[in-house]
Amino acid sequence: MRPSLLLIIGKRVLAALPVLAGVVVVTFILTRMLPGDPAAYFAGQVDSQAAIEEIRHAMGLDLPLPIQFLHYITGLSQGDLGRSFSTGRPVLAEMLDRLPASLELVLVAVAFGAALAVPLGVLAAVRQGGWADQAVRVITTAGVSLPAFFSGLMLIFLFYYLLEWAPSPVGRLDAFSEAPPRITGFLLIDCALLGDWETWHAAAAQIVLPALSLGLVTLAPIARMTRGAMLAALSSDFIRTARAAGLPPRQVLWTYAFRNAVLPVLTTLGMVFSYSLGGAVLVEKVFSWPGVGSFALDALMQLDYAPVQGFVLVLGVLYVVLNLGVDILLVLADPRIRVEG
Amino acid sequence: MLRRDLLRHATFATTAGGVLATTTLPQALAQSRSNTLLILVEAGPNSLDIHAPGANRPTQALVWATFDRLMGFADTTLPQGHKMYDYFHLTPELAESWVLSPDGTFIDFTLKQTKFHSGNPVTSADVKWSLDRAVTLPGFPKNQMNSGSMFEPAQFEVLDERRIRVHWKNPDKLLLPNLSNAIPNIFDSELLKAHATAADPWAVEYARANNCGGGAFKVAAWRPGQETILERFADWKGGPQTNVQRIIIREVPSAATRRALIERGDADVLADLPPKDFSELIAARRATVFSTPMANAWRFLGMNTQKKPFDDKHVRQAIAWAVPYEDIFKAALFERGRKLWGATGAPADLSWPSPSPYSTNLDKARALLAEAGYPNGFETTFHLDISQATLHEPIGLLLQEGLAKIGIRVTLEKVPAGQLRGQLANKQLPFFVEDFGAWFNDPDYFFFIAYHGSNGPWNSANYVSAEMTSLIDRARLERDSAQYEQMVRRIFAIAFEDVPFIPLVQPFQDVAVKNGVTGHRYVFHRQLEYRFFQKP
Numbered sequence: 001m002r003p004s005l006l007l008i009i010g011k012r013v014l015a016a017l018p019v020l021a022g023v024v025v026v027t028f029i030l031t032r033m034l035p036g037d038p039a040a041y042f043a044g045q046v047d048s049q050a051a052i053e054e055i056r057h058a059m060g061l062d063l064p065l066p067i068q069f070l071h072y073i074t075g076l077s078q079g080d081l082g083r084s085f086s087t088g089r090p091v092l093a094e095m096l097d098r099l100p101a102s103l104e105l106v107l108v109a110v111a112f113g114a115a116l117a118v119p120l121g122v123l124a125a126v127r128q129g130g131w132a133d134q135a136v137r138v139i140t141t142a143g144v145s146l147p148a149f150f151s152g153l154m155l156i157f158l159f160y161y162l163l164e165w166a167p168s169p170v171g172r173l174d175a176f177s178e179a180p181p182r183i184t185g186f187l188l189i190d191c192a193l194l195g196d197w198e199t200w201h202a203a204a205a206q207i208v209l210p211a212l213s214l215g216l217v218t219l220a221p222i223a224r225m226t227r228g229a230m231l232a233a234l235s236s237d238f239i240r241t242a243r244a245a246g247l248p249p250r251q252v253l254w255t256y257a258f259r260n261a262v263l264p265v266l267t268t269l270g271m272v273f274s275y276s277l278g279g280a281v282l283v284e285k286v287f288s289w290p291g292v293g294s295f296a297l298d299a300l301m302q303l304d305y306a307p308v309q310g311f312v313l314v315l316g317v318l319y320v321v322l323n324l325g326v327d328i329l330l331v332l333a334d335p336r337i338r339v340e341g
Numbered sequence: 342m343l344r345r346d347l348l349r350h351a352t353f354a355t356t357a358g359g360v361l362a363t364t365t366l367p368q369a370l371a372q373s374r375s376n377t378l379l380i381l382v383e384a385g386p387n388s389l390d391i392h393a394p395g396a397n398r399p400t401q402a403l404v405w406a407t408f409d410r411l412m413g414f415a416d417t418t419l420p421q422g423h424k425m426y427d428y429f430h431l432t433p434e435l436a437e438s439w440v441l442s443p444d445g446t447f448i449d450f451t452l453k454q455t456k457f458h459s460g461n462p463v464t465s466a467d468v469k470w471s472l473d474r475a476v477t478l479p480g481f482p483k484n485q486m487n488s489g490s491m492f493e494p495a496q497f498e499v500l501d502e503r504r505i506r507v508h509w510k511n512p513d514k515l516l517l518p519n520l521s522n523a524i525p526n527i528f529d530s531e532l533l534k535a536h537a538t539a540a541d542p543w544a545v546e547y548a549r550a551n552n553c554g555g556g557a558f559k560v561a562a563w564r565p566g567q568e569t570i571l572e573r574f575a576d577w578k579g580g581p582q583t584n585v586q587r588i589i590i591r592e593v594p595s596a597a598t599r600r601a602l603i604e605r606g607d608a609d610v611l612a613d614l615p616p617k618d619f620s621e622l623i624a625a626r627r628a629t630v631f632s633t634p635m636a637n638a639w640r641f642l643g644m645n646t647q648k649k650p651f652d653d654k655h656v657r658q659a660i661a662w663a664v665p666y667e668d669i670f671k672a673a674l675f676e677r678g679r680k681l682w683g684a685t686g687a688p689a690d691l692s693w694p695s696p697s698p699y700s701t702n703l704d705k706a707r708a709l710l711a712e713a714g715y716p717n718g719f720e721t722t723f724h725l726d727i728s729q730a731t732l733h734e735p736i737g738l739l740l741q742e743g744l745a746k747i748g749i750r751v752t753l754e755k756v757p758a759g760q761l762r763g764q765l766a767n768k769q770l771p772f773f774v775e776d777f778g779a780w781f782n783d784p785d786y787f788f789f790i791a792y793h794g795s796n797g798p799w800n801s802a803n804y805v806s807a808e809m810t811s812l813i814d815r816a817r818l819e820r821d822s823a824q825y826e827q828m829v830r831r832i833f834a835i836a837f838e839d840v841p842f843i844p845l846v847q848p849f850q851d852v853a854v855k856n857g858v859t860g861h862r863y864v865f866h867r868q869l870e871y872r873f874f875q876k877p
Contacts, residue, residue, distance in 0.1 A: 034760065037766060041759040043481065046484040046797075047798065051479070088550070098566075286598060
């Protein structure tokens with residue numbers, strides 16, 4: 001790795017620290033400001049106020065806020081994100097279980113989105129104003145206007161309920177498949193590493209529909225950005241020169257124009273990935289996908305503070321890492337780029 | 342589909358262990374699927390031990406199957422062919438017999454000769470340790486045991502290896518039901534003591550995540566938020582064994598997805614669906630739906646009796662006369678419940694809930710409102726639960742429209758479940774819709790939780806009446822049945838007169854099973870009874 005890259009990473013990590021500290025403080029305060037009483041909720045059926053107070057004590061919510069915050073910070077410094085009352089497990093364990101599920105889904109979805117949207121964007125740019133351009137606009141607008149959970153339900157209705165092509169939408173594996181021993185937590189990777197191709201097929205069959213419904217939403221931003229970047233590249237001087245020099249159109253298009261247009265597309269992919277991770281909640285619900293989004297939403301509904309804080313923090317870290325990754329990719333893709341830390 | 346099914350079975354068979362390994366014969370595979378029951382739930386248990394703080398409702402269904410109690414409830418058969426618990430008849434579960442002392446101050450239980458899942462024998466020491474635990478651990482367990490007059494470990498006395506005596510001070514009719522509900526589970530105390538620490542003497546940390554009972558099923562795998570897998574305990578002696586070897590309880594949060602699975606025949610049992618889906622499922626006949634009016638439960642509108650203008654009972658009565666009951670019943674509840682309005686005369690017997698004398702009568706409502714000094718109505722806010730929006734929002738909208746006719750302008754406020762329950766427990770909301778159910782059938786018990794002047798968290802109407810409180814307290818200990826009936830009838834009358842809660846329906850517990858699956862049983866905790874399902 002070049003020294004400049006190391007420098008960028010170091011600077012970025014340093015710059016991220018205050019942001020993450022802010023995230024920790026703000027999520028703590030925001031969760032505490034929610035109206036309602038988690039102790040009363042988790043006390044459930046008890047019929048005395050005294051019993052609710054006992055639950056409050058067991059949850060540590062009878063302590064003054066600064067003390068609660070101190071406990072939270074102390075726990076954090078030891079890698080303890082607290083315990084989720086809604087699942088009864090440590091938040092860190094939940095995150096480690098669920099994050100790979102979400103990442104796997106979003107990766108497949110964005111890969112699908114990019115595989116479809118980038119060629120569409122290029123096509124739209126090449127045939128600017130023509131019927132292909134209009135068709136691409138219609139397709140991507142349709143994709144972004146359909147809420148992902150709705151397209152999810154429609155896909156289930158069509159491919160599971162009517163056509164019976166898809167397996168039952170009950171999560172990462174159907175009820176009668178046994179999950180492989182965990183290596184990375186990414187089922188497709190773990191099954192491949194273990195050579196368990198039957199389970200790999202089962203897992204792949206499960207991920208197709210949710211990834212499709214999530215991927216449809218990503219089409220529009222990727223295609224639009226590809227089209228814009230390609231238009232800019234195609235109208236630039238060096239392309240005119242290349243054309244004038246008689247280079248083959250394919251080479252002009254892909255080697256010169258696209259290579260230059262790829263930078264903003266990469267940046268967009270990073271952004272799309274980030275918001276898909278947060279926006280996958282409803283798709284996770286519809287497909288019973290055990291991801292972080294639905295976990296955090298349930299926790300929020302039940303005023304389960306620790307998972308909400310943990311989710312925001314983990315996502316904050318992830319965004320920092322993701323942005324860094326995209327920047328590094330940019331440098332690798334175009335040596336002229338200098339990324340300031 | 343057929344090809345994929347075979348693949349699934351192949352995967353299952355090879356991982357299920359030695360017996361089926363490498364066997365790919367279709368019959369053997371069909372076998373494994375045929376004795377596995379797939380149950381879909383909206384949310385699963387968040388603990389394997391109901392004594393753990395914050396254990397949720399699905400945990401009640403789980404511990405009911407994974408632990409035994411000393412006693413259980415007998416069955417009655419309902420017209421639809423399924424069974425329902427009989428609150429007034431207790432049957433042996435872990436105890437083979439019991440004898441009440443002549444003076445009524447203690448009861449001696451003799452245990453069956455049986456084992457825990459670990460292989461440890463069940464002894465009276467285990468029973469004592471478990472009951473001690475239930476009266477000691479704060480929150481739900483202690484609270485529930487106290488309601489049966491069990492307060493301290495000294496009340497549980499080991500007589501010998503297989504006999505235990507339970508003492509009590511006052512003749513409380515709730516004592517025996519409180520030894521038969523989902524709290525007094527009998528734990529494998531040898532196993533738990535090995536995992537106890539000074540800070541956690543009752544091994545709650547271990548028990549919340551590990552199997553440690555002796556019930557009909559043992560927990561084979563637990564992935565919170567995803568699935569729980571139960572395996573039949575072959576040595577169980579608490580009741581009849583089923584042909585189901587394995588139960589997979591899969592968490593499927595989306596109601597639409599759950600419904601698609603049961604309609605396609607890919608799931609065996611499913612309980613949580615909005616009323617609309619059940620009414621359509623019944624019409625489509627793609628699955629068998631068993632409906633049971635939930636004992637001791639109602640869906641109601643509540644008003645905070647200490648907030649203006651609801652502090653005036655005429656206002657509450659006016660609203661009770663203005664609710665568009667029929668519209669709500671048809672368009673919001675899809676008729677999935679028993680009507681709780683429009684009674685003529687007093688309730689026929691002491692069974693509760695019983696229909697109220699109110700019905701939609703706008704003239705009466707306007708007159709009462711004018712009498713209360715609000716001839717032009719008033720403005721108020723109505724709170725409902727977001728997570729139940731498919732059900733509660735139409736109720737709110739119809740109510741908004743109905744009350745507008747008498748000049749009451751209602752703003753709807755949708756809030757998350759955690760927020761709603763907290764604000765209700767703390768009596769912060771003026772007007773709301775909620776569900777409530779009690780475990781035990783005694784009417785005074787229902788009123789103790791919801792109407793008593795001690796103003797507990799379920800008295801969300803903040804209702805305090807000296808006469809009501811005194812009647813509830815006296816009825817609780819009344820032994821003379823004529824006296825008791827008189828008191829309870831007076832309680833009903835005050836409840837309808839003061840009307841802090843306006844009953845809408847006694848909801849059905851609707852359970853859809855794949856055609857051919859039998860053995861559904863309705864139990865007091867209103868969750869699924871996992872233990873007695875049979876596959877065809």
